[in-house]
Amino acid sequence: MARLVILGAGVAGHTAALHARRRLGKAHEVIVVAPNAQWNWIPSNIWVGVGKMPAEKVLFPLAPVYRRQGIEFHQALATEIHPEGGDGHDHSYVVVRSTAKGAEGREEAIEYDFLINATGPKLNFAATKGLGPDGYTLSVCTAPHAAATAGELKKAIARLKAGEHLRFVVGTGHGTCTCEGAAFEYTFNLDHVLREAGVRDRAEVVYLTNEAQLGDFGVGGLTFTQQGFQTTSKLWTESLYRERGIQAILGAHCTQIEPGVVHYEQIDGSLHELPFDFAMLLPPFRGADLKAYDKAGADISDQLFNPAGFLKVDANYAAGAYENWSADDWPKTYQSPLYDNVFAAGIAFAPPHQISQPRTSPNGTLIAPAPPRTGMPSGMIAKAVVLTIVDRIRGGGAAAHEAPMTRMGAACVASAGMSFFKGSAAAMTMHPVVPDWRKYPATGRDLKGTSGEIGLAGHWMKHTLHVLFLYKAKAHPLWWLIPE
Numbered sequence: 073m074a075r076l077v078i079l080g081a082g083v084a085g086h087t088a089a090l091h092a093r094r095r096l097g098k099a100h101e102v103i104v105v106a107p108n109a110q111w112n113w114i115p116s117n118i119w120v121g122v123g124k125m126p127a128e129k130v131l132f133p134l135a136p137v138y139r140r141q142g143i144e145f146h147q148a149l150a151t152e153i154h155p156e157g158g159d160g161h162d163h164s165y166v167v168v169r170s171t172a173k174g175a176e177g178r179e180e181a182i183e184y185d186f187l188i189n190a191t192g193p194k195l196n197f198a199a200t201k202g203l204g205p206d207g208y209t210l211s212v213c214t215a216p217h218a219a220a221t222a223g224e225l226k227k228a229i230a231r232l233k234a235g236e237h238l239r240f241v242v243g244t245g246h247g248t249c250t251c252e253g254a255a256f257e258y259t260f261n262l263d264h265v266l267r268e269a270g271v272r273d274r275a276e277v278v279y280l281t282n283e284a285q286l287g288d289f290g291v292g293g294l295t296f297t298q299q300g301f302q303t304t305s306k307l308w309t310e311s312l313y314r315e316r317g318i319q320a321i322l323g324a325h326c327t328q329i330e331p332g333v334v335h336y337e338q339i340d341g342s343l344h345e346l347p348f349d350f351a352m353l354l355p356p357f358r359g360a361d362l363k364a365y366d367k368a369g370a371d372i373s374d375q376l377f378n379p380a381g382f383l384k385v386d387a388n389y390a391a392g393a394y395e396n397w398s399a400d401d402w403p404k405t406y407q408s409p410l411y412d413n414v415f416a417a418g419i420a421f422a423p424p425h426q427i428s429q430p431r432t433s434p435n436g437t438l439i440a441p442a443p444p445r446t447g448m449p450s451g452m453i454a455k456a457v458v459l460t461i462v463d464r465i466r467g468g469g470a471a472a473h474e475a476p477m478t479r480m481g482a483a484c485v486a487s488a489g490m491s492f493f494k495g496s497a498a499a500m501t502m503h504p505v506v507p508d509w510r511k512y513p514a515t516g517r518d519l520k521g522t523s524g525e526i527g528l529a530g531h532w533m534k535h536t537l538h539v540l541f542l543y544k545a546k547a548h549p550l551w552w553l554i555p556e
Contacts, residue, residue: 074100074465077166077184079150079360081106081134083114083447084418085190087556088454090547093141095462102142103182107149107171109133111545112215115447116538118254118486120218121352122261123226127215130542137547146182147172150191150360153376154181155411156367164413186461189383190417190454193357196246200355202329203245209329209351212258221352225265228350232271238349240266241334243280245353247325250442252281252289255354256309257486260498262352263316264488272317279313279320280346280353282439284339284431286310286320289484290441292428294502295515296522305500308524312498321346323431325439326353341434357442359383359420375410382422383408385415389424397425399508405472406457415457418450427506447541448482449475449505451556477505481521487534497530499523 076092078085081104093102110131119125138145152167163183170178195213197204204211210224211217228238242259244252259279266272279286287293287305294305313320323339334346334353359381364373377383386409388401401424408414416422423443430440445453456475463470481503488496501523507516515522544554 074185075103075183076101076186076188076461076465077103077105077182078188078190079105079166080190080192080418080420081108081111082190082192082418082450084192084420084450084454085188086111086134086545087451088188088190088417088458089138089143090141090551091455091458092462093143094552095458096465098142100465101144103144103146103184104134104138105146105148105150105166105168105182106134107147109135109147109172110215111137113538113542113545114213117212117215117218118257118261120215121212121221121225121258122265123222124261124265127219131215132542132546137545141547146170148180150362151179153187153362153364153414154367155187155364155376155414158365158367158369164411184413186413186415186464188415188417188454188457188461189362189420191360191362191420193419194360194381195355196358197355199246199248200326200329203326203353203355207329208331209245209353211354212254212352213354224350225262229266229269229271231349232266232274233269235274237274237276239276239278239347241278241280241346241348241351241353243321243324243353244282244441245326245329246356247282247437247439248442249282249354249356250290250444251354252283252441253444253446253484253486255279255281256289257484258352259318260312260486261488263318264496277316277318278346278348279318280324280326280334280336281320281322282324282441284323284429284439286313286322288428288441290426290428290444291502291505292507292516294500294517294522294524295519296500296502296524297519298524302519303524305524312526323439325433325437329353337433337435337437337439339431339433339439357419359422376408378422380422383414383416383420385409385421387422387424389422391424394429399478399506399510401425402476402478402506404474404476405460406453406475407460407472415461417454417457419445421445421453444482444505445477446482446484448556449477449480452480455556478508480504485530485534485537487531493528495531496527497534498526499530499533
């Protein structure tokens with residue numbers, strides 16, 4: 073009997089657990105360790121954050137699903153990895169601290185034969201003073217955050233209806249943030265809700281971002297075909313914002329948030345203040361606060377993880393300057409180079425570098441979008457990792473399964489409104505996520521798989537994805553037929 077331990081139950085961890093249980097059968101153990109009792113379909117948090125969907129519609133309890141599937145669930149936070157065993161353990165093990173009601177803080181060691189780190193991001197609001205729900209800005213990163221944001225938006229709309237003029241700031245709260253697509257999507261939804269409420273004329277909407285140009289989205293921008301014409305995500309996004317009267321502040325690093333004021337620096341080194349009445353700013357991400365120790369108890373965290381806390385995998389971390397970057401730098405198997413039974417999936421793996429060109433201000437401030445590792449890539453990576461582990465448990469000598477982001481597509485659908493007939497969406501697809509300039513010398517991506525559209529079709533797609541992925545995540549009959 074082999075034991076697979078999965079740290080995290082987000083898109084990557086949950087996907088890995090379901091596929092592992094189905095493929096391994098009952099002869100082997102699948103254990104999930106996650107601090108949250110509920111699963112959150114994060115893409116739909118945007119709808120929650122503008123008051124179009126209650127938080128309950130994007131959440132469900134994990135324990136009943138895992139119980140039904142025969143997956144052992146520990147509601148706990150992983151704190152230590154011991155890949156060589158030690159301290160009375162002959163096997164590799166992890167230390168976890170319970171977050172379950174009535175057992176908070178209780179620690180235990182769980183041995184493993186294979187480990188998948190799918191811990192996802194730590195929301196690093198502390199990177200910018202005053203950022204986040206504990207500071208002076210709002211968030212949609214979790215369902216509770218999004219619900220609180222919807223409440224504040226409702227109050228702001230009431231003030232607008234009473235005749236006040238307000239400024240809404242949406243974007244990134246640090247120069248190294250990722251998820252610019254989520255900020256774009258919230259901006260798109262905010263504009264729609266304000267128009268629906270009849271108060272858009274009294275609302276100033278500002279998009280504040282670390283992107284050097286609109287449409288970068290942390291992937292260096294896109295070139296795609298729309299209705300037979302070739303365009304760029306820069307022109308496309310600029311057009312969408314211009315049509316909706318949305319102002320954009322580019323290349324911005326928030327240095328501090330005070331009550332009602334964002335302080336920020338731009339790539340040219342200039343310093344600014346931006347007063348606001350409502351601000352939804354996304355945080356940068358860090359890896360989970362995991363430590364690693366060898367058999368003798370020596371701390372090897374800096375060998376296993378990068379400085380931001382993400383697990384190092386089969387990537388080229390010595391690529392150096394932007395001019396030296398290559399598609400070959402990116403990982404394929406997501407296996408630790410130090411321990412062949414340790415893998416990472418989703419946001420937990422350490423990318424070799426940004427996808428967008430990094431920029432530094434004259435003051436020495438790095439302003440560079442971090443690489444997105446969204447739902448589709450996270451799920452595909454998790455499945456590939458599981459297939460590798462399944463082969464090894466069964467004794468097969470096949471090579472590790474690969475899921476490089478240089479051969480993987482992704483989509484971003486910014487859908488506004490909830491009516492099936494009156495909504496609209498800005499939908500983008502890209503293939504691959506990480507450009508391969510040798511294979512696609514003109515644009516870095518395959519034009520056949522890279523597109524941008526706006527209209528009702530994308531709106532239907534967003535609704536369909538919401539329904540399908542919640543169905544899949546709940547492991548309903550034939551769930552595995554729904555692709556990642």
